[in-house]
Amino acid sequence: MVREQRRLLMSRARLEAAAAGMVCLSPDESRYLTRVLRFGPGDGFAVIDGQGSLWQAQLSDAGQAQLLQPLAQPALQQPAPQPALVLAVAVVKRDFELVVRMAVELGVDRLIPLVCERTAVLGQLKPERWRSIAAEAAEQCERLWLPRIDDPQPLQEVLAESAAPASLRLWATTRQPQLPQLPELLPALLPDPAADPAPAAVWLACGPEGGWSAGEEQQALAAGWQPLQLGPRILRSSTAAVAAMAGLAQWRWSQTRC
Numbered sequence: 001m002v003r004e005q006r007r008l009l010m011s012r013a014r015l016e017a018a019a020a021g022m023v024c025l026s027p028d029e030s031r032y033l034t035r036v037l038r039f040g041p042g043d044g045f046a047v048i049d050g051q052g053s054l055w056q057a058q059l060s061d062a063g064q065a066q067l068l069q070p071l072a073q074p075a076l077q078q079p080a081p082q083p084a085l086v087l088a089v090a091v092v093k094r095d096f097e098l099v100v101r102m103a104v105e106l107g108v109d110r111l112i113p114l115v116c117e118r119t120a121v122l123g124q125l126k127p128e129r130w131r132s133i134a135a136e137a138a139e140q141c142e143r144l145w146l147p148r149i150d151d152p153q154p155l156q157e158v159l160a161e162s163a164a165p166a167s168l169r170l171w172a173t174t175r176q177p178q179l180p181q182l183p184e185l186l187p188a189l190l191p192d193p194a195a196d197p198a199p200a201a202v203w204l205a206c207g208p209e210g211g212w213s214a215g216e217e218q219q220a221l222a223a224g225w226q227p228l229q230l231g232p233r234i235l236r237s238s239t240a241a242v243a244a245m246a247g248l249a250q251w252r253w254s255q256t257r258c
Helices: 012-016 027-036 096-106 127-141 155-161 182-189 214-222 237-256
Strands: 007-009 022-024 044-048 053-061 064-067 084-090 110-115 167-173 201-206 226-229
Touching: 007 027, 007 127, 044 064, 084 096, 084 237, 096 110, 096 127, 096 237, 110 127, 110 155, 155 214, 167 182, 167 214, 167 237, 182 226, 182 237, 201 237, 214 226
Parallel strands: 007 044, 084 110, 084 201, 167 201, 167 226
Antiparallel strands: 022 064, 044 053, 053 064
C-alpha cells in the first residue's frame, strides 16, 4: 500500500533559489503545516514543482523546510502525460470553480475558459482564483504536473490555435442523437493505437448554458472538429464538461497508464 503524504507545490524558480536545499515557507504554508496539520520540526512531507518532479522534505522550523534530495535528483520524476488533454469549456454562472477542480483531478493538462456568444458571466471571470484552485487540486490528488489554466479566450482564438494536424479535436453538442458518443468515436478515429501514432493533444470543447450558437457550430465543423453527443439527456454545462473529460481520462489511462 502506498502511504498518503501531504504535498506542497512550489515553483521551480523558487526551489532553485533555495540555499543548500533549505526552502523558506510562505506564511500560508507555515500555517498549514504547523496549525492545520500540527507538524513539528522533523515531520516529513513532499514538495512538487508542477513539472513532473517530487522531493521529500522535512519541516525545519515554522518558517523553513529542508529538501532531502538534491534538486537535480528528485525522489520521483514523471514525464508529461501523452497525449495532452485540453479542455475548452464555456464559463458558466455556477460551478465553474468545481469544473476547474474536477478537471484537474481527472488529469486535464490544460483548461481554456471560453467566452462564447451566449456567455453571460463576463463580470465574474477570475483566472487567478481558478489557478489557485488548480494548484490546490493538484496537491490534493497527488499529480506531479500542474495543468495550465488560460485566461478566458473567445472561441475563434481556440479554433485557430487548435488547428495543428497532430491534434484530435472533439466538439460536444446536444440534440443530435445521430452523432456518436465518446466510447464509439475514439475507436473510430484511432482504430489501432499500436500501429497509428497517438495525437499530440486531444482537445474537447463544451459549450455554454444556452448551448452553442448555429454560427459557432458551423465554425467548428468548418475547422475540422469532430462532433459528438454525451448521451440522451441534456446536461448542465458543468456536468457535461466533467463527464466528457472523465471519458477522455479513462481512455488515455487505458492506452498509456498515465
